[in-house]
Amino acid sequence: MKKIKLAVIFGGQSSEYPVSLHSTASVLRQIDTKKYEILKVGISQDGKWYTYYGDIDALEHDQWLCADMCKETVLSCSQAYKGFLELEADGTYHHIAVDCILPILHGKNGEDGTIQGLFELSGISYVGCGHMSSAICMDKEMTHIVAEHAGIPCAPYICVYKRDAADLKKVYEDAKAKLGLPIFIKPANAGSSFGISKVDGFEEFAKGMSEAFYHDGKGKVILETTIEGFEIGCAVMGNDVLTIGSVDEIEITNDFFDYEGKYEMVNSHIYCPARIDEELFQKAQKMAADVYRALNCQGMTRVDMFVTPQHTIVFNELNTIPGFTSTSRYPSMMKEIGIEFSDLIDRLIALALEK
Ligand SMILES: Nc1ncnc2c1ncn2[C@@H]1O[C@H](COP(=O)(O)OP(=O)(O)O)[C@@H](O)[C@H]1O
Ligand SMILES: [Mg+2]
Incomplete structure (x- = not known):
């Protein structure tokens, strides 16, 4: 051959x-x-x-x-x-x-x-998503707009451009009124939790905004209501026909899933499959597939979500090129449904060649 x-x-x-x-x-x-x-x-x-x-x-x-x-x-x-x-x-x-x-x-x-x-x-x-869907999935404002348009539940949010943030006190008061406290501050275009903070008062807010603007590079920050509960993810693969992987669950003992938590497993643990009941598991897989379609993903994407204390699922974000070590979440979720690492790579390449 x-x-x-x-x-x-x-x-x-x-x-x-x-x-x-x-x-x-x-x-x-x-x-x-x-x-x-x-x-x-x-x-x-x-x-x-x-x-x-x-x-x-x-x-x-x-x-x-x-x-x-x-x-x-x-x-x-x-x-x-x-x-x-x-x-x-x-x-x-x-x-x-x-x-x-x-x-x-x-x-x-x-x-x-x-x-x-x-x-x-x-x-x-x-391999992977096209240029438009990659760009939309990377930008947290655009992801929100497209996902909400498709009827996917997301955290309430405000998008702040640097040019409109001269009066930071007003931005904070508006955010507090619309989103409640604590507020999540995130660079619109970053990853690996760089530049993210969870804040409870104005001083922290001012510091968090400058961190987030620093990491964004394009002068755009997203403020979100804090979603209580825990995080889950689902691996999705495919172009026209989708393979939905297992759902995993992240257990964290600090404020959020930060860089050290993600890559050194400091204060964090991942359960695959997630310890949730069958109905919720299937809902998460369905939401992941819906988001994948709504954002026009191709090849692969990991869809991250929250499970609230009321057992509802809220979409968080997409990772179009998720971590790919043999212990990373995407390959682990695929392994859980019987697709081994090297088989996964073969399939992703086959999907790229079929496009
Ligand atoms: N609205 C929110 N409510 C609660 N936790 C959040 C929220 N947004 C982000 N987080 C926490 O911050 C982490 C990183 O945020 P995320 O949006 O996934 O950005 P990144 O692209 O850097 O991974 C999440 O894994 C989660 O722990
Ligand atoms: Mg994330």
Whole structure:
């Protein structure tokens, strides 16, 4: 059988760069190399692209970026050269054709539709959501607008642009009146809980707003009513026909599921499947599928929700390129329904090629 030429793209100009390295190492260790001819493409934190010929350990430990293991490269958008152009030291380049791209990039520049637009122009199949749905899922205001339009229950919210936040006291008073206390402050475009805070008074609010604006980069912040209860997630895969994975549950012992909780399991524990009754479990799976459709997702997405003390489900957010280590939530939820890690990768690539 002819091998599929697969470019695995890792790193990226994003605060979630380290997460990408861990996810990529897991994928490279478990992907079936009998089926794929793999080209590893790294994007440095300052946005330079390289083809990488070193081993997986160096990649995982962020020691991949050195001259003897890398060559500068660019993704061609010309249909005359579909694939990558690798630049040689003497100024010449050679063309590397690929059949499919697997981006394992999180957050800004990787999950927000920008690179997906580039993939579209390249004419090469790629794993995951298209550029528009990636952009909408990344932006918490746009996600709210589209999900609410589709009748999905979300937390009450206010969107604040920096240009309208000169009188912060007024913003706070309006938010307190509409949303109640405590208020969740979130950058509209970030991830991994960067720049998020839960606040109860004006001083904390002012500090939280400046943190959130710092992490957003586009001057947009979302304020939300605090949803009581606990968090669950559901893994969804597919283009036209959907495979709905299991539902997991997050147990946290501090204010919210923060960076350390997510990646080092500090003050947090994940149960898969979630310890909820069958009816609620099915409701969560249905909501996940509805959100996936409403946001026009393709390939894969992890849908995060809350279960309230009244046993209702409130949608929180979507992750179009969820964490991909072998213990990450998305692969664990798929494993729970019988889809092992390497099979999951095969299916995601097949979905990309079928688009
Ligand atoms: N409205 C809310 N009510 C209660 N907890 C929230 C709310 N919004 C966010 N959180 C908490 O903050 C965490 C991060 O928020 P989230 O919207 O998922 O942003 P990110 O994109 O950074 O993951 C969530 O996992 C949850 O623990
Ligand atoms: Mg989240």
